[in-house]
Every structure is written in structure tokens, then in C-alpha cells.
Amino acid sequence: MSVSASSITVDDKRVELPVKSGTIGPSVLDIGKLHGQTGIFTFDPGFTSTASCESAITYIDGDEGVLLYRGYPIEQLAEQGDFLETAYLMLFGELPTPAQKADFDYRVTRHTMVHDQMNRFFQGFRRDAHPMAIMVACVGALSAFYHDSTDISDENQRMVASLRMIAKMPTLAAMAYKYSIGQPFVYPKNDLDYTSNFLRMCFAVPCEDFQVNPIYARALDKIFILHADHEQNASTSTVRLAGSSGANPFACIAAGIACLWGPAHGGANEAALKMLMEIGTPDNVAKYVAKAKDKNDPFRLMGFGHRVYKNYDPRARIMQKTTHEVLKELNIKDDLLEVAVQLEKIALEDEYFIEKKLYPNIDFYSGITLKALGFPTSMFTVLFALARTTGWIAQWAEMIQDPAQKIGRPRQLYVGPEQRDYVNIAQRG
Ligand code: CMC
Numbered sequence: 001m002s003v004s005a006s007s008i009t010v011d012d013k014r015v016e017l018p019v020k021s022g023t024i025g026p027s028v029l030d031i032g033k034l035h036g037q038t039g040i041f042t043f044d045p046g047f048t049s050t051a052s053c054e055s056a057i058t059y060i061d062g063d064e065g066v067l068l069y070r071g072y073p074i075e076q077l078a079e080q081g082d083f084l085e086t087a088y089l090m091l092f093g094e095l096p097t098p099a100q101k102a103d104f105d106y107r108v109t110r111h112t113m114v115h116d117q118m119n120r121f122f123q124g125f126r127r128d129a130h131p132m133a134i135m136v137a138c139v140g141a142l143s144a145f146y147h148d149s150t151d152i153s154d155e156n157q158r159m160v161a162s163l164r165m166i167a168k169m170p171t172l173a174a175m176a177y178k179y180s181i182g183q184p185f186v187y188p189k190n191d192l193d194y195t196s197n198f199l200r201m202c203f204a205v206p207c208e209d210f211q212v213n214p215i216y217a218r219a220l221d222k223i224f225i226l227h228a229d230h231e232q233n234a235s236t237s238t239v240r241l242a243g244s245s246g247a248n249p250f251a252c253i254a255a256g257i258a259c260l261w262g263p264a265h266g267g268a269n270e271a272a273l274k275m276l277m278e279i280g281t282p283d284n285v286a287k288y289v290a291k292a293k294d295k296n297d298p299f300r301l302m303g304f305g306h307r308v309y310k311n312y313d314p315r316a317r318i319m320q321k322t323t324h325e326v327l328k329e330l331n332i333k334d335d336l337l338e339v340a341v342q343l344e345k346i347a348l349e350d351e352y353f354i355e356k357k358l359y360p361n362i363d364f365y366s367g368i369t370l371k372a373l374g375f376p377t378s379m380f381t382v383l384f385a386l387a388r389t390t391g392w393i394a395q396w397a398e399m400i401q402d403p404a405q406k407i408g409r410p411r412q413l414y415v416g417p418e419q420r421d422y423v424n425i426a427q428r429g
Pocket residue numbers: 233263264265266267268292293299300301302303304305306307308356358361362363
């Protein structure tokens with residue numbers, strides 16, 4: 001698509017709106033001078049037509065169902081690479097050579113332990129606390145433990161903070177899980193790969209040997225790759241906005257985790273599995289599809305629809321395949337998979353979903369796989385946060401280095417009362 005130079009006239013004042021073009025995807029109108037020259041703002045709640053930054057990390061073509069990390073198709077990365085390779089790609093922009101990969105894996109691995117004082121921090125939570133609540137608190141608290149990597153003007157400290165975040169998320173996530181089931185924390189074991197290490201920290205107990213099932217590890221690693229980044233979604237924009245004030249990276253990622261928790265975003269994987277359990281059997285599917293279409297019913301099909309994808313979410317396609325593979329290889333028969341397959345089939349043939357371009361998103365199938373791997377639903381969004389941390393930290397680092405970066409400060413359309421005088425309480429009523 002090409003857009004020629006554009007202008008807008010407001011009260012006889014003509015303002016040029018330069019067109020900026022990226023490498024692929026829609027061009028943008030640069031409206032940065034609009035308010036200064038005309039006094040008006042643009043209005044776009046939910047940012048449906050607004051690009052908030054330049055970024056070279058992730059590209060999505062929602063109409064075609066394409067997702068690229070640094071130019072590489074998600075299908076190729078998920079099928080052929082591993083999660084730490086994707087993390088390297090996110091941070092440095094290129095796939096690593098074997099030596100770079102070995103060095104990166106080594107550096108991440110050396111940061112997997114958390115400060116021992118963190119163990120005490122956990123004791124303050126109720127055992128039934130949602131693990132996302134624990135993650136928001138503990139990740140924010142990292143800035144109280146690692147003072148030597150909070151100076152964002154120091155490139156070296158930024159890198160150490162990035163490695164720490166990627167390395168410590170699995171440890172904290174596993175601790176949140178262990179705490180909730182009353183089992184002792186399991187320390188990281190650094191001769192294991194990233195995802196196997198995480199599985200061991202979640203499922204090993206000190207009184208028995210534990211062997212990580214490589215099928216589980218590969219499936220989870222793939223799930224991590226699929227969730228690693230998704231350009232300027234709500235949580236990533238939250239991380240950037242928090243970081244735009246100069247806040248330290250641990251605080252910014254904690255803000256991202258809080259945003260991810262909502263059911264319209266990362267919380268949808270938990271909500272989708274709960275929905276499948278509520279539907280229960282394939283013959284109930286039609287009733288729930290009717291509920292989702294009913295304007296007077298707030299119910300939505302969780303795991304369906306996406307702001308950007310108006311086609312099948314490419315991650316959902318890989319996820320669906322992985323779910324079938326995992327259940328087959330582990331010889332698990334899960335009735336929920338039948339419900340999901342039936343729900344997808346009916347919804348994809350339904351005029352309402354076709355017209356609104358509502359397709360399954362990544363959260364539709366991921367819950368079934370995570371359940372098969374042994375995770376409770378409350379951990380699903382935690383796993384999303386663990387993987388998305390690589391994207392968040394890469395986007396944060398990109399923002400800090402962007403010469404055009406300034407504090408994010410949206411404006412508003414004020415619709416409250418006009419100026420009025422204070423009335424003393426005795427005269428009110
Ligand atoms: N079930 C039924 N109807 C839906 C659904 C759904 N899942 N999603 C959207 N619609 C309808 C909606 O009612 C609206 O209809 P109308 O135009 O008649 O008012 C229309 O489709 C457009 O919906 P919208 O809410 O204006 O679209 P949005 O771009 O603001 O929202 C969404 C995108 C993902 C929040 C939404 O589709 C949704 O709530 N889906 C369910 C939650 C979910 O699966 N979220 C995970 C997203 S992918 C992972 C991630 O990003 O974290």
C-alpha cells in the first residue's frame with residue numbers, strides 16, 4: 001500500500017501530515033505537530049488506528065494471518081528453533097551463531113537463582129493466592145534485590161537486567177506454583193535446558209529422582225516461542241508506558257504482568273479452559289455458540305477473536321497441531337479436546353463468526369496442552385507471562401535506545417462539568 005503526503009485543514013490552518021513508511025505493513029500519518037499547530041487532538045480510544053512507536057521486533061499481518069519475529073515466520077521458529085534462541089533473536093535482532101548461542105545460554109543459566117531472601121517474601125502470601133498476584137509482587141520486588149541493574153542509562157546494566165528477567169521468571173513461576181501446593185521450592189539445575197529446568201522446578205520433589213519427559217519439554221518450549229512477543233499489545237504497551245517515565249525494568253515488567261492478567265488478554269487461556277469445562281460435552285456446544293451470539297448475554301467464546309487477526313491466528317494453528325501431538329504421544333484422551341474441536345467447527349461455519357471475522361486465537365488450544373502437561377488452570381497465564389517476558393524486555397530495551405523516545409502522555413476529550421465554584425458543605429443539600 002502506498003499513501004502520498006497528506007494534510008489537514010483546521011480553522012483555515014493547513015497542517016502537513018508527513019507519511020512514514022515501514023519495511024512492510026501500513027504506512028502511518030505523523031500527527032505529532034497537529035496539536036501544536038491547530039490546537040486539536042486526535043481521538044482513538046483503544047488505539048484502533050494509532051501506532052504508538054517504531055519497532056523492528058515483531059510484525060503481524062492480521063488479514064493474512066502472518067506473524068514474524070525479526071522477519072522470521074513464527075512457524076519456522078517454533079518448529080526448528082528453541083526458546084532461548086528466540087529470546088536471543090528478540091534482544092539482538094539476529095539469530096545467534098553456535099558460539100553466540102552457547103554463550104547466551106550460559107549467561108542466562110548463571111542467573112536462574114533468585115536472592116535467597118525472596119524465599120521469605122513468599123511466606124507472606126496466603127497459600128490460595130492466585131499465582132499471577134504473586135508474580136506481580138515478586139517481579140516488582142526484584143528491583144529491591146538487584147540494585148546493580150536498575151540504572152537504565154547504563155547499557156551493561158540494561159543487559160544484565162534483561163538476562164536476569166529471562167532467567168528468573170521460570171524460577172519465580174515455579175516457586176509460585178510450589179507455594180500454592182505446599183511443596184518445598186526446587187532450586188534450578190543448570191545442566192538442564194531452560195524449559196526442562198522449569199518443568200523440573202515445578203514437578204520434582206526433594207525425596208525422589210526426577211526425569212524430565214522430553215515430549216513435555218519440547219511442547220512447552222514451543223508454547224513459549226509462540227507467546228514470546230506480539231508487537232504493541234496491551235501488556236507490551238503497558239511495559240513501554242511504564243518504562244517511558246524512566247522506571248526500572250523490573251517494575252516495568254511487573255506492570256506488564258498486571259495488564260496481562262485480564263481475561264481479554266493473557267487471562268483468556270485460563271478462561272478458555274474453564275469455558276470448555278463448563279460446556280462439558282460436544283452436544284452442549286450449540287447452546288454456548290447461541291449464548292455468544294446473543295446481544296443480551298455478556299458471554300463470549302473465550303479463545304475466539306482478536307483485535308489484529310481477522311484470519312486464523314497463526315499461533316493457534318501451531319498450537320492446535322501441538323495439542324493433538326501431545327495428547328497422542330502421551331496417550332491421553334481428553335474429552336475437552338472433542339469439545340474444542342466441535343466448538344471450533346460450529347463457530348467457523350456460523351454466519352455471526354464469519355461476518356465478524358472471529359477465529360480461534362492462541363488461547364483456544366493452549367489450555368488443553370498445559371493441562372495435559374500437569375499445570376493447573378491458575379498457572380496458565382503465569383506461563384504466558386514467563387514467555388512474554390522476552391518480548392517485553394526486548395521492547396523495553398528498544399524503547400530506551402530510541403532517540404525519539406519521550407514519556408508517554410495521551411490526551412483526552414474532557415466531558416466532565418465546566419468550571420464551577422466550591423460550595424461550603426453547610427450550604428449543600
Ligand atoms: N465471542 C463472541 N463475540 C465476540 C467475541 C467472542 N469471543 N469477540 C468479539 N466478539 C464480537 C463483539 O461482541 C463485537 O460485536 P458487535 O460488533 O456486534 O458489537 C465484535 O465481535 C467485535 O468485538 P470487539 O470486542 O469490539 O473487538 P476487540 O478487537 O475490541 O476485542 C478481543 C478483541 C480479543 C478482546 C475479543 O475478541 C474478545 O473478548 N475475545 C475473547 C477473549 C480472548 O480470547 N482473548 C485473547 C486474545 S489473544 C491473546 C492475547 O492477546 O492475550
